[in-house]
Amino acid sequence: MKRTGVIVVLVACALAGAASCGSTHKITPALPPADLRGRARVEIDAAQNQFMPATVIVDVGTKVTWINKDSVAHNVEKSADALDFGAKFGADASVFGPGRSYSFTFAKAGTYFYTCTIHTLMSGKVEVAAKA
């Protein structure tokens, strides 16, 4: 009986996505980061209610553009307890509807968590690496 309970919890977490189980900074889907260092511009799709790739590694100074490829509005907002992005960050649903895009240039190294507050399992992370 006890073992069945553990399995039920694991399945529930898998179905709900990692963000609902444990740290608020779990990124879904939990795929390896896309290492996009060496590029001046990087694009992240908002598609099927996910940011893809959800985790990217970029250089300081890279311009990241989020593109809404869904048929519904999303937003891009700093996660509640995330590192200060160093400048005004984010796009609300009125400017990030279907087909719209939003860009932000990361000026400081660090790990930046963001989310769509409409779809709470929709979250991402930008790891900004200091140039070697």
Ligand SMILES: [Cu+2]
């Ligand atoms: Cu959304």
